[in-house]
Amino acid sequence: MAETPFSDITRLRATSSLSFMKISRRYLLLIVLLFLTGGLLGGSFGSYLNDTRENLRKLEDAFLLINRRYVDPVDPNKVAEDAIGGMIESLDPHSSYIDASAFKEVEESFRGSFGGIGVWFQVLDGDTARVVSPIENGPSEKVGIRAGDRIIAVNDTSVVGVGEDEVMRRLKGPVGTQVEVTIYRLGLNQPFNVLITRDLIPLYSVTSSYMVDELTGYIRINRFAQSTYAEFVQAIADLQEQGMGRLILDLRDNGGGILQSAVAIVDELLSGNDIIVSVKGRNVPDEVYAAGHPGRFETQPIIVLTNHNSVSASEIVAGALQDHDRALLIGQRTYGKGLVQNQYPLPDDSRLQITTARYYTPSGRLIQTPYEKGDRETYLEDKLERWLEASRDPEGYLVPVRKSPIFEILNGLGHQ
CATH class of the missing domain: 2.30.42.10 (PDZ domain)
Structure with a gap:
């Protein structure tokens, strides 16, 4: 009897099913609970589970067929990584897959x-x-x-x-x-x-701190890592001992990093319970980060330097200080990344870094540049073109900052 595609897939799935049996048993109770929950919540949840199961089966069948039946030998790991890459490409420009070796280097850079x-x-x-x-x-x-x-x-x-x-x-x-x-x-x-x-x-993230003159201190932060807050506090203390009464905070070419480090630094510069940043997502709880303790530099004048490579966490700092009228921003328009990524580990120590939320400045501004899902190339090209346009004609590139219905513009962007 001729072998049908259905029997071929069934046999391939059967040969691989034994290796998944132990794993499946561990999740049996979870699956039962999910189906019970689906019955309680209604047919829509059950339909979602059915769709998910069918799509996962489609992926498994395609993976097995390619690895067992393709004319030339294939690397299963590469096939899996290419499939993950294909899924990521349909998302926003900042979601990514980090293989195990690359993640080790990323982890080192943020450990310090x-x-x-x-x-x-x-x-x-x-x-x-x-x-x-x-x-x-x-x-x-x-x-x-x-x-x-x-x-x-x-x-x-x-x-x-x-x-x-x-x-x-x-x-x-x-x-x-x-x-x-x-x-x-x-x-x-x-x-x-x-x-x-x-x-x-x-790996110091506060790469420079010194007195510009008898009154003005200068601190440069090149990224926000786990050690950044401690480095910043030490730099503030050292400069205050030298008589600092006003601060230049340089965030140019700061590629961002850990949200909590950025929030902790802003907390040193804001007073009371001022909002620093809000985070809102689809399947994560909304969070509002606010100043919570007396800061070391709450009232003295601040200038923040930014450019087109001031990204993400550095935009949180600049945006919070601007919205609360705590700092004058000087330089170029920042990069425009208002998406929050979380990392999820995979079995081989690689990571899925996917966008789970958006962050908003205290006045409610979403800084993220508009994008079309799945079109990362156009997004990056547009970023480059905007930077070139601003470099060629700075005056023509200026646009008015919109007023927020929540904040009244004073010296910076807004004041509550």
């Missing part, structure tokens, strides 16, 4: 330390990696690397024209291991090699 050589560097326009500065008392400073040095090879492999992420990956490694770096230094005839022992490198 990693094994590396201790340099700040940048790669511009496909050029070589240029050392901006060695980290004080770090491995690179100890072997004599200077600002302006060019990193042209790592372990005898050229990194000329290589992007920052790849250069970073090659320089990082377990603490105590060694890496050979080839340096080109202006004024020397030949490049030279240095052997650097990797060490635990603190």
Whole structure:
């Protein structure tokens, strides 16, 4: 008898079902409870469960057929990751899938330390990696690397024209291991090699703090990590000891980060129970974050510097201070990311980072730039075009900030 597609799928599903039996038993009670709940809540919930089950079965059948029947061998892990990527592409521009190795690097950056050589560097326009500065008392400073040095090879492999992420990956490694770096230094005839022992490198997010003059303090924050609030409080205390009576807070090129760190910093700058940010989603409880304790810098003047790369958590800080008339914002229009992502672990330690809510400034503004779901490329191209337009014609790009029905515009955006 000829084999039908139905029998083929049934047999494939049967061969894989044994591996899922133990897992299925664990969720049997949950499934029973869900069906009971569906009966209590009505047919719509039961219909939702049926649709979900059928779609999951479709995905399973397609996965099994591709892995068992495709003409050439396929990598099951890649097939699964491509399928996840396809689902993510239909969502907003900021939802993403993070594979296990990439997540480890992301986690390191937000914990605040990693094994590396201790340099700040940048790669511009496909050029070589240029050392901006060695980290004080770090491995690179100890072997004599200077600002302006060019990193042209790592372990005898050229990194000329290589992007920052790849250069970073090659320089990082377990603490105590060694890496050979080839340096080109202006004024020397030949490049030279240095052997650097990797060490635990603190990743400071408050990258600069000093007194501009006798009264004005300056603090630069380049991202919001777990350690940012403590770093900020220390910087405020140090500058106040030097007589700071007003603050320049630099959030330019701040890529965002942890919401709670941003909220804690704003709490140091607002008085009373002022709202800092509201978070609203479909399947998550609405949350309102407000100032809750006496801050260290509640009444003194503040200027906030922003640009087109001030993103997400940095926009929460700038927006809250602006709405409460606590700061004057100077610079460019910020990026416009008002979506909140949560990370959900998958069995192989990879993560789904999906948008679960939107955040709103105290006056009710949603900062998120409009987007079409599934069209990430156009969204990013539009961002670039707006930045170029603002750079070409700043005056023509200015638009009035709308008044909120809740807040009255005074010196900043609003005052309750």
